[in-house]
Amino acid sequence: MLRTLKIKNLALVDDVQVGFNEGLNVITGETGAGKSLLIGALRLLLGERADKSMIRTGEALCSVYAEFGLSNAAQVDAVLTDVGMEPCDGGLLIIRRIITESSNKTLVNDEPVTLNVLKRLGEVLVDMHGPYDHQSLLDQAVQLEILDAFGQLDAAKKAYACEYSNYRKIQKCIDALNSDNEEDLERQIEFLDYRVNEIEVAKLTVEEEAEVEEEHSVIANSQQLIELSNGAVNALTEGEGCAFDGLASAQQVLNQLIKLVPEAQEWHDEIESAVTSVQEVVRSIENSAAGIDSSPERMQWLDDRLTTYQTLKRKYGSTVEEVQQNGKTWEQQLSDLRGRDKKRLELQGELDLVFQTLEKAGLKLRQMRENVADNLSECITKELIDIGFEHGFFDVQINACAPGPSGMDEIEFGFAPNAGEDMRPLRMIASSGEISRVMLATKAVLARQDQIPVLVFDEIDANVGGEIGGAVGRKLAQVAECHQLICITHLPQVAACGTTHLAVSKKVEDGRTYTEVELLDPESRPDEIARMLGGKDSTTSTLQHAREMLGM
Known part of the structure; x- marks a missing residue:
């Protein structure tokens, strides 16, 4: 339960500490005294966004503090553990927010947390019902949530939601295939086909590009290359005073020297080896020069091939590898586009199979809802009788509809407030007092199985009075037997049913207004x-x- 709420410098509140007890805690006071500030402070602690305008005039900051004592902290501990925090020690949970002009500090058990963590804690700690929230009961989506919560159908809903997610994924793929304009598709296919064909016909390779560049460079310099080759050959074998003649003369001299110096044979052999090497080098130079095809035809082919490489790299990628990779990507896209009719048929077949599974899950969920609906109708009708609708009757209608995120059902809460009246949809009831009491009856039914420890009702008794007010008060007290209940009320009949009574008032002192809270x-x-x-x-x-x- 909520044990303590401390508020400092929040709007009209200077410094207030409020203690709450088990059972029905009623909060009363004149209009404008500041009753809703208590609820507003609690909303801040449960993740509502703060505004610096909340800070009391003349103060640098405001703060709110709440202390919860939980007999069963399992759900709260699950949230804390999920965000990497220690679980509650002995069921104690302390939430604190400090708001300044430029910052917002949020602490849970003295550890900083985000607003999202506060919201998650709020979902398992407190169920808050404001003065206009009863209008949400007219929303058919909310009605469906109430039915499912009463029937504890989470497992069946999750099973259906999983199948629906698969169904929607396939449906979106089919929709994407069907949404394209045929003329645009044909242009896209033609465009991709041109690109892929141009790359395929070119047969580009990294190795050939290097070879073409090298040969082109050689032929472009062929005249100089031939001249230099001839010069080398002349210097080695043909020109006057060439290396070959010198080596030959040296061999002749060494032939004579061998007769006088035996080791001269070794020198002779080395010279002979050098002669052979010179002859081989000359042959290589001559073959290389002779192998150069410097014909205009060859040069034209090399120019054209280099132009092909340069053009495709300029159009489709900075390197040959990038051009090749883009070509493969476009080829796959082209294949997908040309095979889209086949893909559509495949997806449609897959969708039909998934729909069978989805329909099975949806029908199972509907059957469970139908089983729960009569029980919910009966329970809420009994609660309505207790709060003044002596001859009232509540009904839950379930109708089939196309598959949606929450199932294959549309729901409609029906209500006949008086004897002899036809059942009408709840959304057609004009009286806000009647709708408020239906909401209270619904909350009373759900409270029996709800694990949330604290219920907050802010003027749920609006637009009722007299004996009906007493009935509402007794019903709130009954709900408070299994939950701590905090209720702001203007009805003395409701206030009288409280086990703890807090009175809110305001006073003016030294030109400033102060809100005070007194435990009566x-x-x-x-x-x-x-x-x-x-x-x-x-x-x-x-x-x-x-x-x-x-x-x-």
């Missing part, structure tokens, strides 16, 4: 009930009436 005791409580009955000037009769309402 048995002596002061009749005065507040009397004020609610007859205004500021309580009479003996209103005080006596107040005591009677409190059973004193």
